[in-house]
Amino acid sequence: MTLFKRSEAIFEDENVLHDDYQPKSLEERGDELEQYTAYLQPVINGSQPRNIFLYGKTGVGKTAATKYLLHHLEEDAKQYDDITVTTVYLNCEDLTSSYRVAVELVNTFRDPSEQISRTGYPLNAVYKKLWAELDRIGGTILIVLDEVDYIGDDDSILYQLPRARSNEKIEYARIGIIGISNDFKYREKLDPRVEDTLCERELHFPPYGANKLQNILEKRAALAFKGGILEGDVVPLCAAFAAQDKGSARQGLDLLLEAGDLARRRNDPFVTEDHVREAKQLLEKQRIGESMKELTSHGHLTLLAVVTSMVTDPSQVPFQKQQLYEQYRDLTAATNRDPLGGRAFHNHLAELSMLGILDRTKRNEGRGGGIYYEYEIDVPIDAALSTLENLYMSGELDLESLRQNAESQGFL
Numbered sequence: 001m002t003l004f005k006r007s008e009a010i011f012e013d014e015n016v017l018h019d020d021y022q023p024k025s026l027e028e029r030g031d032e033l034e035q036y037t038a039y040l041q042p043v044i045n046g047s048q049p050r051n052i053f054l055y056g057k058t059g060v061g062k063t064a065a066t067k068y069l070l071h072h073l074e075e076d077a078k079q080y081d082d083i084t085v086t087t088v089y090l091n092c093e094d095l096t097s098s099y100r101v102a103v104e105l106v107n108t109f110r111d112p113s114e115q116i117s118r119t120g121y122p123l124n125a126v127y128k129k130l131w132a133e134l135d136r137i138g139g140t141i142l143i144v145l146d147e148v149d150y151i152g153d154d155d156s157i158l159y160q161l162p163r164a165r166s167n168e169k170i171e172y173a174r175i176g177i178i179g180i181s182n183d184f185k186y187r188e189k190l191d192p193r194v195e196d197t198l199c200e201r202e203l204h205f206p207p208y209g210a211n212k213l214q215n216i217l218e219k220r221a222a223l224a225f226k227g228g229i230l231e232g233d234v235v236p237l238c239a240a241f242a243a244q245d246k247g248s249a250r251q252g253l254d255l256l257l258e259a260g261d262l263a264r265r266r267n268d269p270f271v272t273e274d275h276v277r278e279a280k281q282l283l284e285k286q287r288i289g290e291s292m293k294e295l296t297s298h299g300h301l302t303l304l305a306v307v308t309s310m311v312t313d314p315s316q317v318p319f320q321k322q323q324l325y326e327q328y329r330d331l332t333a334a335t336n337r338d339p340l341g342g343r344a345f346h347n348h349l350a351e352l353s354m355l356g357i358l359d360r361t362k363r364n365e366g367r368g369g370g371i372y373y374e375y376e377i378d379v380p381i382d383a384a385l386s387t388l389e390n391l392y393m394s395g396e397l398d399l400e401s402l403r404q405n406a407e408s409q410g411f412l
Helices: 030-044 062-077 098-109 123-137 156-163 192-198 210-224 234-245 249-265 273-292 297-312 321-334 342-354 381-389 399-408
Strands: 052-055 085-091 139-146 173-181 201-204 358-364 371-377
Touching (some): 030 201, 062 173, 085 098, 098 123, 123 139, 156 173, 210 234, 249 273, 297 399, 342 371
Parallel strands (some): 085 139
């Protein structure tokens, strides 16, 4: 009995909608690509490469533009006998220190049989091995550090790498760093020496608007789906939803993929607007669920405090910490838990903001009012409630009444 067989009714090539697909051309980033190309031009001229810092929200094309231009740079450099270009891409999500980045670079340059351990060496010894590998390769070496903010405060490598040649650590290689970050405040946290070096050239990728997103999605949809499968409102609706949220092309493509997958699973002949709306709800619940997996019960109660406050007193949105803390204390009493102190509660609010579940706005009222934060939920309340209902606390709290109240208030 055959359990699996190919389904060819909906997709022509669904890989076009996946995160690792590299398009042959980048849509709606003409100005950014022109400026980025100018920053990379010294490489082709045989000069010292510039250090470039890119920032912008997730899904706005920073990484795609980098991979696209570096691919062309490597290919175009082959026509010149006096330059060689090597590019290295690292995602720093799991590389939370300069030591880890340095070890990863050494192992990237080395043969698999000559890898070094991730622990046990002094940092200076790892740097010495790295300088040797860079000089062995020689030429121009561009090192891309995606999500560079994960390195945190231990950022010495961001200073050491670009200055290795001038500090006579290397002789035969020219090093350029391309740092990519979603954190607009990251550069403010850097050591001033590192900031001057890493941010030699800056490039901001703003969120996409609905029209630009629609153009991007239409190009991908034409390659991904069979002809005539998408109803007319599907692509514009995906673009509108993505533009209303974060202006992310990745989000719009995920919506298209999930909508097509829903139609395929149900053997529906077309992908419709209803598939898109359902896909949006599924993806939002999935995102919140993934974000909340590692949260403690107090993190869950902190989110519930925000949801409850919004539902019971919507006229007060956004809320200051003290208002939410009072709601949180009531919830801990209802679940027979000891409440955390104000500072610990603030840390949970900050974590939910970092995860994109809450929107946090800093207010400065001057000497009289001081500086404080305001919070409101940044995901659909229905998705947040559904996630909370699936957690262990759902039997201890009357979330159904809260849901009914949210419906009566027009939140759902």
